[in-house]
Amino acid sequence: MTQLRFGLQARFLLVMALTLLLVGTILASLLQRQSAMQREVRGLSAQILHELFDRSLRTRGETLATELASGLANPVYYSDLSAVGALVRNALRQQVVSYVLVFDRHGRLVHDGTPTLQRYGQAMTDPLAAKALAAQKMVLQYSPEVLDVTVPIKIGDQRIGGVRVGMSRERVRKIESGANLTLVQNLNAIGKRDLGWLLVLLAALVGLGVLLAIYVQRTLVAPVRLLAAAAKQIERGDYAVQLPPHPRNDEIGELISAFGRMSESIARHDREVRHMAYTDALTGLTNRLGFREGLDHLLNTARSTGSKLALLFADIDDFKRVNDTLGHEAGDEALLQFASRISRAVAALGDDDAILARFGGDEFVILLQSGDVSLLAAQLAERLVHELSRPLKAQGREVFLGTSIGITLFPDDARDATALLKNGDIAMYQAKVAGKNCHRFYSRAADHAVERRVRMEHELRGAWERDELLLVYQPIYRTSDRVLVGVEVLLRWQHPTLGTIAPSTFIDIAEQSGLIEVIGPKVLRAACLEAAQWPLVGEGLFVSVNVSPRQLRSGDLIDTVAECLAESGLPAARLHLELTETAVIGDEMMAARLLDQLHRTGVKVWLDDFGTGFSGLSHLRQVPVDGVKIDKSFIADLQRDPDDLALTTAIINMAHSLGITVVAEGIEQEAQFNLLRERGCDLGQGYWFSRPLSPADMVKLIAAG
Structure with a gap:
């Protein structure tokens, strides 16, 4: 069974139908809007007519009552009932006047408008009478049937009575209804005339649409179908499109001519784009x-x-x-x-x-x-x-x-x-x-380990702000007389759920993740502030702070050190920075420039974990340092391993020959201390001297002397 295809012609006819439908909808909307506007006009006109007739009725009532009050002054004063009656009857001849009541200053009727004066001398008891009797000037009162206008009758300034004129609202409403009916009839006639014009316009649009559809079928659909077939051929990757010659010189003809050239261009660009999309621009490798x-x-x-x-x-x-x-x-x-x-x-x-x-x-x-x-x-x-x-x-x-x-x-x-x-x-x-x-x-175990490491890295972010990272201080002593001369700042992480986390674990995470560039300056600042508050002993204890390779290479270490010293007030000579061998190996020239700048500020630089980087003592000539710290791995077997003892001795002698101070780390036994002192090691630290101390315990140690 052949599948019906919704082609260009069908789409165009659909568009035309939708357009006509849209136009019809718009026309219907216009008609609906016109009808609504007519209703609004009728309502507004009725309101205006109502206000106009009410205003006219009030004006006529005020004028008539005023004229009557003026004309009745003498007749009422002289009790001339015939004159009063003549004026009242003359007023009642007007269609909109329902009644005329003339009353004296006591509120008794002088004339009620009837030929026989049926209510002569009676008091007025209708609902509007009270305000009318009290009126010192014109008073207007409304009821559903009449507009009551009361005007006092005066001789000079003396009130001798009053006149009430009842203007019929019902008669005015009848006149108003007639005017509204005429208005509605006129508006309906206008609406019918507009509807006829709209229907003629719709018929013209339908005819125009049919003619346009026939024209499009003959002049556009056939060539566009030809172009569609060519486009499908290009879509399949066959850019060798062969289009038949054509006599047309319009835009469609130009488009058909351009298709052949376009297929060649597309083929060339496709090859270039695929190469660019899938190739790394720098190396030429696949991206x-x-x-x-x-x-x-x-x-x-x-x-x-x-x-x-x-x-x-x-x-x-x-x-x-x-x-x-x-x-x-x-x-x-x-x-x-x-x-x-x-x-x-x-x-x-x-x-x-x-x-x-x-x-x-x-x-x-x-x-x-x-x-x-x-x-x-x-x-x-x-x-x-x-x-x-x-x-x-x-x-x-x-x-x-x-x-x-x-x-x-x-x-x-x-x-x-x-x-x-x-x-x-x-x-x-x-x-x-x-x-x-x-x-x-x-390995799946490695997968879990990485997850733990990533989780720990996440926990490490913000640990300083949560006061989980703490500073402790390991005392450093002069070996010749065991006098306290300084401290090394150590960082501890007290996790709320995992407990104490080993520095070897989280320092490595901080280094690899780049967090050390955030934590390092905070440690340096806190250490400087703390050390500046310690009791001054002699020239003051120095404080030694570890600097990571990332901090050294970040480019802002010099500025960070200067800011910390300025903020804390700590003398530059009391600040020592410890760098590992790996931080300077491989680019000694860059390291030498940075360390030279640090020296000019007065800060001392020590090389930490010396001997573990296998760099040789020759690096000490190229990198300007003030001291080296012999790694604790050499100190641990100092008594049992002759090689460690010989290497330690050589480090001490070579460093002294270059004018460099030597510090031994990890001294845990008295025998180790004695061997190092005998060989001229300048300073030492380790558990044999003291474990790392909290800030409070450090202050106590300094105070104890």
Whole structure:
């Protein structure tokens, strides 16, 4: 059965029908509005006529009563009833006058308008009489039947009586009704005449619509159908449209001629747009959109064939440092070199079907689909970690970076693209947690661990404002005489439900999430304010505050330190900043510039956890520091491990040769203290001296001397 098609002609006819319907509706609305307006006019006219007749009746009543009062003054004064009667009868001849009552100053009727004076001498008892008797001037009173006009009759200023004229409202209403009827008849005649014109107009519009439909059928529908067929051909991807020659020189003819040229242009632009849409502009690799589209297709194929896929999610470690310190152009250079190295590593794998894409700013993804994908993914990840750990050249400078890689498998770990990418991201995050520059396979346990870590990161936001983050102070003593000379500020997190959270856990989260850039300055400010309030002992205890690599690279450390010192009033010489070796390794020139600026403010800089970064003592010549803190891992086995003792001794001697103070961390036994003192270690801290103290306990310790 042939399916009926709602074509252009049918649509046009429908539009015409709807247009006529709309016009008819508008005309009907106009008629309805006209009828409503006629009703409004009738109502308004009736109201105006009513007010006009009422005003006319009142005016006539006032005039007549005034004239009667003036004419009746002498007849009433002289009791000339014949004269009074003549005036009253003359007034009653008017159709709208219902009655005329003349009364004396005592309220008794002098004349009631009847020939026999039936009520002569009687008092007036009607409802309007009371106000009429008391009237000192004209009084108007209304009842449903009459308008009563009372005017006092006076001789000079003396009131000798009054006259009441009753103007008939019923007679006026009859006249008013007649006028309204005439008005309605005239309005109805106008309405019928307008209706006739509207019907003629509607008939003309219908005829015009029919003629227009015939014209459109002959001149527009056929060529448009031809163009529609050509458009469908282009829609199918066939841009070689062949349109027959035509004799038309109008816009339709131009459109038909342009279709052929357009198909060629569309084909060319389609190729260009697809390339732009699916290719990363910087590296030339497939971008996120292209990779997702290809991944969805490959997953469908893998489901039908039962094959496996491996996805590697690689993220450049500390890439933000390159952008922040060297600029975005240097970052782009580094990305290009990373992309080149990854491409070479994938090519060396021998998997021609592997797909490499730049997924985001510093994220790359690789999809393996041939062979033992799990084994190949591990081998490729190891190769990438090795290749990408070699230094790069950016803006003429060597940059040391690395990569953290997460690996997830289909269908073992996920059944769709979204879950697969999510699992790859989670595995990559686990690689970063494991120390960066390594790879990790996705596991459900890791998934839960990441969820816990994300939840803890969420809890950490706002922890300072909720007073969950607390400062404690670990005393630092001079080893020669065990005199208290300073403190190291330590941060503790007292969670309301999880209890005390280890600093090694939440500091790492703060560092990786960037929260350390918010928390760090607050810790520095609070420590300076607290230390400035301590009792002054000698030159005053110094306070040592840890500074993270992110704070060092943020660019505003100098300003932050200056603001904290200015606000607290703490002398710059009493503030020590502790940096880890990893914060300065890899870009000693930048670190040296920052530390030199800090020195000019009077603040001292110590290198924390010295010896753990495997940087060598040579870095001490390049980076201007005032002191080094020997890591507690060397102090713990000082008595049992000759190598640790020798290394510690060498650090002390080399530091002293450079004029650098040495602090030993983690002293927990007297024997450790004695060995360090014998070898000339300047300062020490650890549980053997004192555990970290609260601010109140710290004040007590200082006061005790």
